Amino acid sequence: MAERDDTEKQPVHKRGYGVSTVYETLRNEIIELKLAPGSPVDEQQLSDRFALSRTPIREALVRLAAEGLITTLTNRTTIVSNIDFLGLGEFFDALTLMYRVTTRLAAANHQASDIDGIRALQLQFQTAVEARDVLGMIATNRDFHVAIAEAGRNRYYTDLFTRLLDQGRRILRLYYSSFNDVLPRQYVGEHEDMIQAIINRDIDGADKLAAAHADQIVSQIRSYITADNRQTARLPL
């Protein structure tokens, strides 16, 4: 689909920042599906592109592999990890639990200053919705929930949740064309309710809202997938 011809060279790196640059760049491109799942990741190609030797490239790839974003076949090749549709059940389960836990903890542990950041991101999300900027919605929605997780002050949950949300971004992007506007608008309202519950330190309320929110998103994705499947099933044979 999308060509990867936009290989701009970024020649100058400070010593020690080469790997993290490569890591972050590739990470973004994988999450934003600029690099298609299953597509091969060539070390020499990246070496040329970033004007770095293969050693720092490799270290970045090792980090990406540790996060499961790429898969390395020993001695042969490394590819962008495929989206595991069979494991989607596990994914949704974990995602829902993390939505709930992080929102609960935010209600319990947040400090006043956290709210400002959350509010700002909610505003960004809202403007993205109004502008019908689907990609922006996906990104800002992610940031909004990460901010809530950080207000909850449990790094273990935040780490797992962030990884799950980023995984989710890959899936959402696959289906973003089918977005309509009624759901996103609803999300704005749900976000608003969640913020209120957090401010009121209403832990159980926050939990319930988060659970409902998660269910919304999960069933939305599920419906996209089954709709997609139906299309394939209708293919003339």
Next chain:
Amino acid sequence: MAERDDTEKQPVHKRGYGVSTVYETLRNEIIELKLAPGSPVDEQQLSDRFALSRTPIREALVRLAAEGLITTLTNRTTIVSNIDFLGLGEFFDALTLMYRVTTRLAAANHQASDIDGIRALQLQFQTAVEARDVLGMIATNRDFHVAIAEAGRNRYYTDLFTRLLDQGRRILRLYYSSFNDVLPRQYVGEHEDMIQAIINRDIDGADKLAAAHADQIVSQIRSYITADNRQTARLPL
């Protein structure tokens, strides 16, 4: 305390298995506190020890850093990560939740064959308890719960839980000298109850048992730590 003079050389590696050997060896030594938290990790030294060039060593270190087991100070040195006593609250919270979730899911999703593996590990744990083999207890207890998590069939929970349990092993080892036998014996019984609940597919029962089990362990560790603190507080000044 323990010297790290036992640096045996392992010269022969199959191509591609060098890094994983280094990774696993170091990982074990860190978790088992053979490498003290805060102690420096020298690449050249490891290079000599494993009879490998620094490149594969480095890749192993990157993986360890991604898991948080070591900390790399850019351009300077890399050390074995310190145990974060201030973040212990977060740790216990996440640990408890994962105990509950994995046991719940095991009750819901296990297959008959899983039970055999769990039973075998429970037996190992029991023999370690009877032999008063504290180190064995810590290790087999970990394996027992990992097996339950795997029977629950959610890789996201299993991953996080495994990491948490391994972190916990470092903490437990710090205090293993203060172990008495009454608690471990109690754990054997609690494990037995958990297995029964899982077999009966009693999800809520499994949850409750896991929660109680986790609380036991957490309060045990907490009491060790506070006892330790009291000692320091009693120091003559």
Next chain:
DNA sequence: TGCCGACTTCGTGTCGACAATAAAAATACA
């Protein structure tokens, strides 16, 4: 004698090259 700056040293970050390995291509054979 105490503080500031150049120098030395040690270890990491990066590089280019070589070796091994597995897939693909080419060849031989039935």
Next chain:
DNA sequence: TGTATTTTTATTGTCGACACGAAGTCGGCA
């Protein structure tokens, strides 16, 4: 013409060496 075997090729895994950066060290100056 189809299949088994050898050869080629592309790409990874590993290596030894160099270069940069930060501590610690030493000497100069007030």
